[in-house]
Amino acid sequence: MKIVVFSGAGMSAESGISTFRDNDGLWEKYNVYDVATPEAWYRNQDLVLEFYNQRRKQLLEMEPNEAHRLLARLKSEHQIEIVTQNIDDLHERAGSENVLHLHGELRKSQSTLNPKLVYPIESWELKKGDFCEKGSQLRPHVVWFGEAVPMMDQAEALVADCDLLIVIGTSLNVYPAAGLLYSVKSTAAIYVIDPSPMDISPYKNCVHIQKTASEGLKKLIHDLEFRTL
Ligand code: APR
Numbered sequence: 001m002k003i004v005v006f007s008g009a010g011m012s013a014e015s016g017i018s019t020f021r022d023n024d025g026l027w028e029k030y031n032v033y034d035v036a037t038p039e040a041w042y043r044n045q046d047l048v049l050e051f052y053n054q055r056r057k058q059l060l061e062m063e064p065n066e067a068h069r070l071l072a073r074l075k076s077e078h079q080i081e082i083v084t085q086n087i088d089d090l091h092e093r094a095g096s097e098n099v100l101h102l103h104g105e106l107r108k109s110q111s112t113l114n115p116k117l118v119y120p121i122e123s124w125e126l127k128k129g130d131f132c133e134k135g136s137q138l139r140p141h142v143v144w145f146g147e148a149v150p151m152m153d154q155a156e157a158l159v160a161d162c163d164l165l166i167v168i169g170t171s172l173n174v175y176p177a178a179g180l181l182y183s184v185k186s187t188a189a190i191y192v193i194d195p196s197p198m199d200i201s202p203y204k205n206c207v208h209i210q211k212t213a214s215e216g217l218k219k220l221i222h223d224l225e226f227r228t229l
Contacts, residue, residue, distance in 0.1 A: 004162040005071055006180055007084040007091070010169020010194060011213050014065035015090055017058070021171050022196075037145050045137070049126055052140040056106050057124040059088050067168065067213035068094035070221065077226060081162070083155045085170060085177050087142055100158070102151050102177050108141035115150075152176050159183040166220065167192040168213050181206075191220055 009019035020027045034040050035051040064072075072095035074080050082091050082099045087106040091099045111117035111132035118141050119132070130138045143149055159165060160183045167190065172178040181203050184190060190206040192198055193216030200206045209216040 001078050001164060002162045003074065003078050003080045003164045003166065004158050005080065005082045005084075005166045005168060006159070006170070006177075007082065007086060007168045008170025008172075009086060011067060011084070012062070012065070012086055012088055012090050013169060014067060014212060014214055015062045015088075017062055017088060017090075019169070019171075021173060032145060036142070038147060041139060041144070045128060045139075048140070049128065052106065052142065053125050055087075056121065056126075059106055060124055062088070062090065064090040064094035065214060067217050068096070070214065070217045072096045074221075074226065081158045083158060083180065085174070100151055100155055102143070102149055102155055104140070104142035106140070106142065109138040110141040112136045112139050149176055155180060156183045160185060163188050164224075165190045166217075167194075168216070169194055171196070172198070193217060193220065 013019055019025045030051065035048055041048050068090050071082065071091065075097060080098065082096050084091060084099060084101055085103050087101065087104050089105065089107055107121050109119050109121050109126050109130065111134060113132060113134050113136035117132045119138065126138060126140065128137065132138055159180045162184065165181070165184050165188060167181065181190060186204065188205065190203050191209060192200055192206060193209045193211060193213060195210060195212050198208050200208045209219055211219060
């Protein structure tokens with residue numbers, strides 16, 4: 001069975017990373033237009049660098065949670081691809097292999113001259129004066145609001161080819177990512193795992209498991225009689 005997992009911030013909530021739109025979420029503490037847009041970068045690079053430096057510093061102290069680990073174990077049984085909106089590396093650190101980061105990766109930087117020049121950030125800090133090989137300032141390797149999502153076509157192709165789409169911990173507010181649920185073929189099933197009430201009526205063959213990522217995944221793995229547990 002070909003499985004695609006589409007994850008959002010709720011996937012990492014049990015690791016201690018704040019979501020964006022829940023009570024006390026990141027976008028209640030910060031104005032998204034001040035830290036996560038190209039305009040913010042032109043206006044105040046220090047603030048943007050500091051915002052992502054703090055996120056990166058926090059990430060280095062976090063560990064994958066049970067839900068990340070359960071997904072990683074599924075790969076021994078099924079062909080599994082992960083499409084994540086998360087910029088953390090917790091899927092990889094749990095052992096998952098095929099992880100497509102739709103919104104970029106916190107532990108990487110990219111050239112402001114050529115976005116294809118991407119570099120790992122070894123520690124937590126990206127500073128003014130950190131340059132790419134062409135001599136241009138490096139910025140976080142993150143897709144900001146108002147920017148195109150370069151991996152979208154690849155993500156759509158994966159979803160269109162799967163038999164089972166497992167959606168975990170996303171409010172499905174942000175497009176084009178949220179539109180992936182419309183790309184499934186008519187014979188595929190969708191399971192949405194999220195503790196909040198969700199309107200799943202627009203989606204075909206869709207079931208909502210109203211639980212946290214780890215509890216919801218355990219239920220799904222049990223109900224579908226995967227041997228992983
Ligand atoms: N397990 C599963 N889901 C959870 C948990 C949990 N323990 N805790 C909260 N959630 C759910 C919430 O109910 C909510 O539906 O996670 C979802 C988080 O939604 P958002 O904060 O909107 O995050 P996300 O959908 O990933 O945001 C998409 O928006 O700000 C941008 O680029 C950022 O990639 C991000 C995008």
